[in-house]
Every structure is written in C-alpha cells, then in structure tokens.
Amino acid sequence: MKWLLAVWLWVWGVVSFLPRWLLARWLEWKPRLFRRKARLFRFARVDEFPDSLESSTVYLAGEGEHLWAAAMICPCGCGEIIELNLLKQVRPCWSVKQHPDGLVSLTPSVWCQKGCRSHFFVRHGRIDWC
Ligand SMILES: [Zn+2]
Secondary structure (H helix, E strand, O other): OHHHHHHHHHHHHHHHHHHHHHHHHHHHHHHHHHHHHHOOOEEEEEOOOOOOOOOOEEEEEEEOOEEEEEEEEOOOOOOOEEEEEOOOOOOOOOEEEEOOOOEEEEEEEEEOOOOOOOEEEEEOOEEEEO
16 A cells, blocks of 8 residues: 555645646746736826836827927836936936837937936837846
8 A cells, every 4th residue: 555655645646746847837927928028118198197107118298299298117126116306497308209119219328316216218219228
C-alpha cells in the first residue's frame, strides 16, 4: 500500500502546485500585457481637466487651436498627475502635436521634479524613457 500513498502524494503535489504556478505566471504576464496596451498615449480635448484622469491619456485644455495646459497621469505608475503649461508666454512651456490617429507627442521631454523623478518623451503616443 506504500506505492498508493506515494502516488497520492504525487498527485496532491501536482494538484496543489498547479494553481500556484498558474497564478504566478498570470501575475508575471499580466503587467506586461497591461503595460504594452497602456503604453500608447492618446489626447483628449477638454474645457477643464476632469477630477479623475484616465491613464494613457493626455488631456488638453483650451479653445480651438489655442491650448493652454496639458495634464496626464505619470506613466511610471506612481499615480502622480503631471500638469504642463502650453502657453508660449510662460516658461517652462511644452508643445503638443495631435496626430490624426488620436495619438499625441510632447516636446520637450517631461521631467518630474518631485516624487518619482521620471524623465521621458512622449513620441507619437509612445513613452520613451530617458
Ligand atoms: Zn511617476
């Protein structure tokens, strides 16, 4: 009867190990899939910035061609809201390119002076880390 116990222990080992293994693989892959999907930034034209911003969106406040500010959630994942001035008269000042496919570019690079200190470019919706 010893072999039966051995088989039972082996089966139990596999059965109890498998969900943990699948969970580990899932946790490992989920952020990668999520990050790949979240990486492209689109612009959204608004009159005023909403209270809660969506990730992967650069909100552009202004009227018509005249934009005065941009806001986005930091792409590093820290959750910090980054606001950028778009008025040429005020420094520092960024310029925004709104691509016809809905993606967005920002120049120059964005550098968080406080918090996570992320430094990145937004080029055609893609985040290029510096
Ligand atoms: Zn950050």
